[in-house]
Amino acid sequence: MTTTRLSARAAIASVTDTGSFTELPAPRRESPADGPLAWAGYDDSRARATERTGEHESVVTGSARIGGREAVLISFEFGFLGGSLGQRTGDRLEAAYAHARERRLPLVSLIATGGSRMQEGMLALTQLQRVARQSVLTRAAGLPQLAVLRDPTTGGGWATLGAGADVVLALPGAQVGFAGSRVRPAQADPAAYTAEGQYAAGHVDAVVPAAHLPGTLAQWLRVLAAPRSGGPVEPPAALAGVRAPATGWDAVRQARDPGRPRAEAYLDAYFELRLHLSGDRAGGTDPGMLCGFGLREGRAVAYAAQCGTATRPAGYRTAARVVRLADRLGIPVLTLVDTPGAANDAAAEHAGAGAAIADTFAALAAATVPVTTLLIGEGGSGGALALAAPGNTWVTPDSYFSVIAPELAAAILKRPPSAAPATADQLRIRPQDLVALGVARGIVGHGTA
Numbered sequence: 001m002t003t004t005r006l007s008a009r010a011a012i013a014s015v016t017d018t019g020s021f022t023e024l025p026a027p028r029r030e031s032p033a034d035g036p037l038a039w040a041g042y043d044d045s046r047a048r049a050t051e052r053t054g055e056h057e058s059v060v061t062g063s064a065r066i067g068g069r070e071a072v073l074i075s076f077e078f079g080f081l082g083g084s085l086g087q088r089t090g091d092r093l094e095a096a097y098a099h100a101r102e103r104r105l106p107l108v109s110l111i112a113t114g115g116s117r118m119q120e121g122m123l124a125l126t127q128l129q130r131v132a133r134q135s136v137l138t139r140a141a142g143l144p145q146l147a148v149l150r151d152p153t154t155g156g157g158w159a160t161l162g163a164g165a166d167v168v169l170a171l172p173g174a175q176v177g178f179a180g181s182r183v184r185p186a187q188a189d190p191a192a193y194t195a196e197g198q199y200a201a202g203h204v205d206a207v208v209p210a211a212h213l214p215g216t217l218a219q220w221l222r223v224l225a226a227p228r229s230g231g232p233v234e235p236p237a238a239l240a241g242v243r244a245p246a247t248g249w250d251a252v253r254q255a256r257d258p259g260r261p262r263a264e265a266y267l268d269a270y271f272e273l274r275l276h277l278s279g280d281r282a283g284g285t286d287p288g289m290l291c292g293f294g295l296r297e298g299r300a301v302a303y304a305a306q307c308g309t310a311t312r313p314a315g316y317r318t319a320a321r322v323v324r325l326a327d328r329l330g331i332p333v334l335t336l337v338d339t340p341g342a343a344n345d346a347a348a349e350h351a352g353a354g355a356a357i358a359d360t361f362a363a364l365a366a367a368t369v370p371v372t373t374l375l376i377g378e379g380g381s382g383g384a385l386a387l388a389a390p391g392n393t394w395v396t397p398d399s400y401f402s403v404i405a406p407e408l409a410a411a412i413l414k415r416p417p418s419a420a421p422a423t424a425d426q427l428r429i430r431p432q433d434l435v436a437l438g439v440a441r442g443i444v445g446h447g448t449a
Contacts, residue, residue: 115155
């Protein structure tokens with residue numbers, strides 16, 4: 001699959017409101033003939049690149065409106081020495097980040113680069129440190145960074161502006177990877193170096209067709225710029241019209257009912273707009289964990305929701321990633337708990353199940369923004385508790401929370417399988433029990449939102 005390589009300015013025009021772009025002045029830098037390494041022919045190469053593209057460097061920076069909202073734009077010109085990063089590129093990138101912080105604006109990078117510029121040697125490579133520093137300062141300022149991976153996004157551009165962004169979008173078919181096409185192992189799987197491959201591996205949030213990119217960016221800026229709630233958000237209403245269970249085993253049966261409403265239905269009822277984030281940025285995804293940001297009555301809310309399956313390590317890491325991002329941006333969090341427990345197969349152990357669960361506990365414990373939790377089905381042991389907000393967890397009538405599944409508790413206690421229902425009563429796992437024990441604040445009523 002091939003993609004159309006737009007120029008830097010055409011890429012800006014393709015996603016911004018017409019006529020809204022204002023270019024930032026380029027910082028001045030004096031350099032010796034043929035650059036810092038006196039690379040023979042370097043000045044001639046830059047002159048030809050300027051003649052060919054009309055640009056004097058490999059990036060164009062400025063501010064513009066996207067869907068009516070102001071943002072700072074960085075756009076790479078691949079036609080200028082392969083969109084490579086040199087000292088003057090670093091100057092422009094640093095100035096763009098500083099402008100974003102001064103004006104309290106989100107930063108959007110439209111990336112198309114082959115990496116660091118050979119003709120400037122190690123001085124080119126050290127520009128990645130400059131970019132990383134600017135990204136850290138911008139993150140500390142509580143400002144979001146969005147990246148669009150164009151074709152190609154490789155080398156240091158991917159490893160800083162791309163992979164280091166809060167939200168990573170990619171164009172279909174784009175080459176994406178730390179290794180460029182000319183330096184990969186001959187036997188390497190080419191699919192691993194594509195936008196789609198990086199999405200499957202949990203490193204990209206969404207692959208977005210070019211025609212949909214302006215609208216997608218506008219939605220993200222709308223959500224991230226929305227007002228924040230002053231306190232914890234309200235829990236969703238229960239979607240199933242059932243009564244609180246009479247026994248512990250009734251609670252288990254109701255929570256395990258295959259027709260019970262699941263996370264997707266709760267999220268759809270709760271949000272007027274929601275945008276999904278995918279992947280743990282460590283090589284994994286979990287379709288049983290839905291994470292992202294949305295609008296609830298015009299206010300921004302982050303969410304992490306279990307879908308009723310055994311949660312895998314990638315799911316916990318994705319949830320922790322979203323909680324930390326929301327905390328940095330000052331956005332309250334909603335978590336939906338629904339899992340029989342953490343995945344406990346050998347693959348999950350190899351992928352670091354314990355560390356991933358610990359990281360989720362830590363993310364919620366460290367959050368300075370309010371977190372609201374609703375238990376909507378099964379609450380299986382620590383794999384469920386990791387997503388539960390201490391002191392602000394609510395439950396639906398068709399849910400239960402248990403230190404361990406009643407069947408497993410009976411087995412541990414050397415009881416026959418037939419003793420599981422009685423054991424469920426002893427564990428006091430019903431919604432009303434959880435409220436009486438102080439584990440939950442209350443049982444939410446039935447409604448549509």
